[in-house]
Amino acid sequence: MSASAILIQFVFLIASILFILSLKWMSHPSTARRAIWAAELAIVLSVIAVLLGEDIVNYRWIVIALVLGSIIGVPLGWVSMTAVPQRTALSHAFGALCVTMVGTAEYYLAAPRIPPFKMAVLCGEVILGSLTFTGSLMAAGKLQEILPQRPITYKGQNIVNISLLALAALVAIVLVLKPGWIYLFPLIVLIPLAFGVMLIIPIGGADMPTVISLLNSYAGVSAAAMGFVVNSKLLIIAGALDGSSGFILSVIMCKAMNRSFTNVLFGAFGQVQQTAAAAVEARTYRSATAEEAAQILSVANRVVIVPGYGMAVAQAQHKVRELYDILTKRGIDTRFAIHPVAGRMPGHMNVLLAEANIPYDHLVEMDDVNGEFPQTDVALVIGANDVTNPAARTDTTSPIFGMPILDVDKARTVMVIKRSMNPGFAGIENPLYYEDKTLMLFGDAKGFVGNIVSELGANGSAH
Amino acid sequence: MNPEVTTNDLISGLFVFALAAFIGFEVIRRVSPLLHTPLMSLTNALDGIAVLGAIALVGAHHEHYAKLATVLGTIAIVAATSNIVGGLFITDRMLKMFKIDRSKKP
Numbered sequence: 001m002s003a004s005a006i007l008i009q010f011v012f013l014i015a016s017i018l019f020i021l022s023l024k025w026m027s028h029p030s031t032a033r034r035a036i037w038a039a040e041l042a043i044v045l046s047v048i049a050v051l052l053g054e055d056i057v058n059y060r061w062i063v064i065a066l067v068l069g070s071i072i073g074v075p076l077g078w079v080s081m082t083a084v085p086q087r088t089a090l091s092h093a094f095g096a097l098c099v100t101m102v103g104t105a106e107y108y109l110a111a112p113r114i115p116p117f118k119m120a121v122l123c124g125e126v127i128l129g130s131l132t133f134t135g136s137l138m139a140a141g142k143l144q145e146i147l148p149q150r151p152i153t154y155k156g157q158n159i160v161n162i163s164l165l166a167l168a169a170l171v172a173i174v175l176v177l178k179p180g181w182i183y184l185f186p187l188i189v190l191i192p193l194a195f196g197v198m199l200i201i202p203i204g205g206a207d208m209p210t211v212i213s214l215l216n217s218y219a220g221v222s223a224a225a226m227g228f229v230v231n232s233k234l235l236i237i238a239g240a241l242d243g244s245s246g247f248i249l250s251v252i253m254c255k256a257m258n259r260s261f262t263n264v265l266f267g268a269f270g271q272v273q274q275t276a277a278a279a280v281e282a283r284t285y286r287s288a289t290a291e292e293a294a295q296i297l298s299v300a301n302r303v304v305i306v307p308g309y310g311m312a313v314a315q316a317q318h319k320v321r322e323l324y325d326i327l328t329k330r331g332i333d334t335r336f337a338i339h340p341v342a343g344r345m346p347g348h349m350n351v352l353l354a355e356a357n358i359p360y361d362h363l364v365e366m367d368d369v370n371g372e373f374p375q376t377d378v379a380l381v382i383g384a385n386d387v388t389n390p391a392a393r394t395d396t397t398s399p400i401f402g403m404p405i406l407d408v409d410k411a412r413t414v415m416v417i418k419r420s421m422n423p424g425f426a427g428i429e430n431p432l433y434y435e436d437k438t439l440m441l442f443g444d445a446k447g448f449v450g451n452i453v454s455e456l457g458a459n460g461s462a463h
Numbered sequence: 464m465n466p467e468v469t470t471n472d473l474i475s476g477l478f479v480f481a482l483a484a485f486i487g488f489e490v491i492r493r494v495s496p497l498l499h500t501p502l503m504s505l506t507n508a509l510d511g512i513a514v515l516g517a518i519a520l521v522g523a524h525h526e527h528y529a530k531l532a533t534v535l536g537t538i539a540i541v542a543a544t545s546n547i548v549g550g551l552f553i554t555d556r557m558l559k560m561f562k563i564d565r566s567k568k569p
Contacts, residue, residue, distance in 0.1 A: 015512075019512075020490065023505070027493045029498060029561040035558075036505070036551060039505060051518065053522075055519060055523050058522050058533075059522065061536070061537045061540075065540035065544065066540060069545045073547065073550075076552075078552065091507045095507060095510045098540075101539040105528070109525060109527070117473050118468055223510050224480055226513055228468075232516055236476050236480050236483065237483040240479075240484040240487055241490075242506040242507070245491045248492060249502075252496075343500075345499075345503065346499035346502075346503065347499025347502070355560050357560075360497055
């Protein structure tokens, strides 16, 4: 090994350490900005090191591609916060595309003399890469609402999917044994491409947080596989970190929705939904006006706001911030209870509220806030439904039984801003709405919160 | 970067993978749920380091399949670079939004 090659390897070593430090600094908002600098430094150093390497003889296309990639990257970094989930899905697709392209080229360059171990890893890289590519594009399409969000199911779906995957695995095994059978190779790209589409078709919009995390994990593992093929330890490390991050987030999302991991892996998402909504009896509920809601809030000591994705759909974040401001100014302890699946991806609701300038120390996770609901005067639910459904605790026949929820029904008064009494996307009745302590506030989230704010403002100035 | 990948390289790669995955679990478990969205966009950007493999692919001299390597490699560089640039950019934007309440509480 020449001196410069050794130097390059040392740069990669430093980059690996910076990657790990970067993730370590992500543990808390106070150190997180440092994480970006570490990541930037690591990437810039290693790209420079590779470009200066002896093996690089043609620079033209590299430079063109780097410039083009940066031009595409800037708008992708500048999307609105509500669009972050689809942007993330798209970037999983891009990562998978890169891995698949390189894997394919590496195969044709090296065939037919490829040792079995390397060929096996290469097959894994290409299969995972291709299915993540189309799967992520489908997920992005559903999140962007280009594709229908409703799950599409048909008879024998799982059999078709598993057969496709088994077929790809079979071709891979043949290729490991006979790496020279070049005409077989396109199959381990094309079959997983089809599989990726089939995998996401039956998944409904509400399950997107889990899907995005899972695709994140796949993208990471495929990148690590590429690291084996091109013999880059740095890439193996980056892929392993990304893969474990996606895996951890998938597990958190599964737990938050009370789904088992196999249930998720075999695409049985979104099938829970048919059972409920049958028994609709005319039960009574109480509704209130913005004026009444404002009065109740103004005499409260402690208020917990429960935001759901419906709040973001109504673009009500900034009105909610105004409500938060006016309540805190009156000395009312106001906090936000965040369910893990409150947005369209892990942690999404925190970002949406942070964008509206709500200080993050007032955003409380489910496990920390649940014990405090009995001492809470008012729980104000905005655009959330299933995550507040007490049936998940008590009704064994409910499709969401066992799902961890925010115990808003333990607060002294519950107010729910909702368009109508229609059950939500999942079609599950919420008994919370018929309790004596619950007040339904009918209307558009943005408009209604705005009305409460102006009522409170009017009262405040009258004093 | 990879003229000849030996079985030894692959085996030591497995060690690296196992250790890195373990560190990943331990480090990422400690990430506050507040930051799970920026975490995902950051790890995505880190994944863009695959650009190194693509650069080596496009930049090297190939006897056969040179055109294929250039075309596929160029697409790969574009895809990975956009992930790096876009991922770091949006992570930074998100992290800037997380502020603590500086007003005095009554």
